[in-house]
Amino acid sequence: MEDFTDLINYAKKIAAETDKVIFEVVSGEPRFLYDASLHLVKAGGKRLRPLATVLGGRLFGLKEEIGVRAGAAVEILHNFTLVHDDIMDKDDFRRGVPTVHKLWGENIAILAGDLLFAKAFEALLKLSDYNVGHKAIVKAIKELCWASVTVAEGQALDLSLSRLESVTLNNYVEMVYKKTAALFKASLCIGAILAGAPDEELSKLANYAVNVGIAFQIRDDELGLVADERKLGKPVYSDLREGKKTVLVIYALSRASKDERDFLLSVLGNEKATKDELKQAADIILSLGALDYSNKLASEYLKKGLEALDSINEVDSEAKVLLRKLALFVTKRQY
Amino acid sequence: MEDFTDLINYAKKIAAETDKVIFEVVSGEPRFLYDASLHLVKAGGKRLRPLATVLGGRLFGLKEEIGVRAGAAVEILHNFTLVHDDIMDKDDFRRGVPTVHKLWGENIAILAGDLLFAKAFEALLKLSDYNVGHKAIVKAIKELCWASVTVAEGQALDLSLSRLESVTLNNYVEMVYKKTAALFKASLCIGAILAGAPDEELSKLANYAVNVGIAFQIRDDELGLVADERKLGKPVYSDLREGKKTVLVIYALSRASKDERDFLLSVLGNEKATKDELKQAADIILSLGALDYSNKLASEYLKKGLEALDSINEVDSEAKVLLRKLALFVTKRQY
Secondary structure (H helix, E strand, C coil): CCCCHHHHHHHHHHHHHHHHHHHHHCCCCCHHHHHHHHHHHHCCCCCHHHHHHHHHHHHCCCCHHHHHHHHHHHHHHHHHHHHHHHHHCCCCEECCEECHHHHHCHHHHHHHHHHHHHHHHHHHHHHHHHCCCHHHHHHHHHHHHHHHHHHHHHHHHHHHHHCCCCCCHHHHHHHHHHHHHHHHHHHHHHHHHHCCCCHHHHHHHHHHHHHHHHHHHHHHHHHHHHCCHHHHCCCCCHHHHCCCCCHHHHHHHHHCCHHHHHHHHHHCCCCCCCHHHHHHHHHHHHHCCHHHHHHHHHHHHHHHHHHHHHCCCCCCHHHHHHHHHHHHHHHHCCC | CCCCHHHHHHHHHHHHHHHHHHHHHCCCCCHHHHHHHHHHHHCCCCCHHHHHHHHHHHHCCCCHHHHHHHHHHHHHHHHHHHHHHHHHHCCCEECCEECHHHHHCHHHHHHHHHHHHHHHHHHHHHHHHHCCCHHHHHHHHHHHHHHHHHHHHHHHHHHHHHCCCCCCHHHHHHHHHHHHHHHHHHHHHHHHHHCCCCHHHHHHHHHHHHHHHHHHHHHHHHHHHHCCHHHHCCCCCHHHHCCCCCHHHHHHHHHCCHHHHHHHHHHCCCCCCCHHHHHHHHHHHHHCCHHHHHHHHHHHHHHHHHHHHHCCCCCCHHHHHHHHHHHHHHHHCCC
């Protein structure tokens, strides 16, 4: 087993610095709107995206301080998507606390998300106070903007796949690419862009990010089925209740007997499904070998991502080592 | 009465060009998400904000084509706020058609708004393909970003004022400044920024925009009480049903007898209020002279705005004439 101590310590240091920037940028009146906007930020989270931004920048010689400020932008954007996704998915808990719409109501949650969205761009714009050139800022904002568009498209796909019975692995990968991997890619590339990395190196880094991002989401879907509820910070099986077409579900449906398939389809996306029925559905999915399949698939993406990372001509080899560990960490994590 | 023919003809020309850019920028997959995002754009609207951008730019010599592209960004952002506001206000109609959440459901409406938000920034970023320098683009994006933050704060204030019994004129003006005037200010200033206008001129233009923006909203509130429903494109009295603290309501509450006040407060923000009760409340508000008061207030803001406009050192006097007419048009319009 890999030793993640150095990665975890570095992640903690970057997380603390990122939070300082987030609190600086996301401040204003009326107070209740800013409280709602900062609620999930205060509830925790590993700040893996800002870490990716810092490391993506360091690969090509970016000062950590600039990476942190840009990473804060990405984390703010990520929090915006969480606030809105929780409304759409009707999720009551996240990071172990009630979701924003549960505490402030849907209207304020919609607005809190909108505010965070704008503040993410503001965080990047503030880089002009830190000696970053306008050209690099425009390129970084383009990347964040592309990710915002792509994440919205991905969430729309996710909602529409939930309503379909027949979903292919390709549908899933496209959705996950847009919904999860795009922002991870932007996180890394914004750091590298600010460091002035050449386009050839950017596209290798993007390759690392997209593959690791997809592997990360596959692992996330697995944890939604097998994790300890308290460690997960939200109810297990909520993906099943919402009818999410994860790799596990797609594989299980393709292997299930007619009876199993009928039962799974009666539970998936059924808001009235009982905890027992959800558990039974999860057991069927696992008994069909979905976890093995999904693990194998995640490993393939991880491998491609690491190969892309290896091919990068970096100036900071420590950053490369940490990015390798980050990829292993997010795709093998237990909660 | 002023002759608005030249303004209206120019507005139509700019509207058609703006729409072309909007359809170019807001296109992609999945189709249903883009259809939902473009629904209100297709339903009409006068495109007064893009017109303001073009004219704000022309004052200082900006090419119309660049003004139109930037104006499209502002109009896209405006449409984002409409889609989300309609969800929050539970409005069923806008521009004479059912609102986005009525047709596609709340989830897709939230996402459609999010997508438009990102696309507004994308529209400004695309200016780099049209020979606009990075420094000007960054400054323009800062202005749009400031407006996005301020509009979210304004909408939050609006929601919170709806729940308060006692609201002062100052509370109202602050809310309207943030909710409406800020984006009108950004519309004009983005044009001027792209033209390279000096900060001194920008602040005069901002002064014009903020004052006219507030007068515009006061007129909008009046129309919500007295307009013809079909021309308005949405039900009259919806502001009353939602408990919106307009100038008219604030004034009426300050002048009402105890009985009138009790009745008004029983109807304002009461979702179950009947059409008759709403009509009766509107009649009380009008009988107390609220419309005269509100007209006078709007005229004061209009006057300040026109004085600010006069003080600008423009290079295109036709643009100044049209901006003067625009101010009169939006504050005196009958529907």
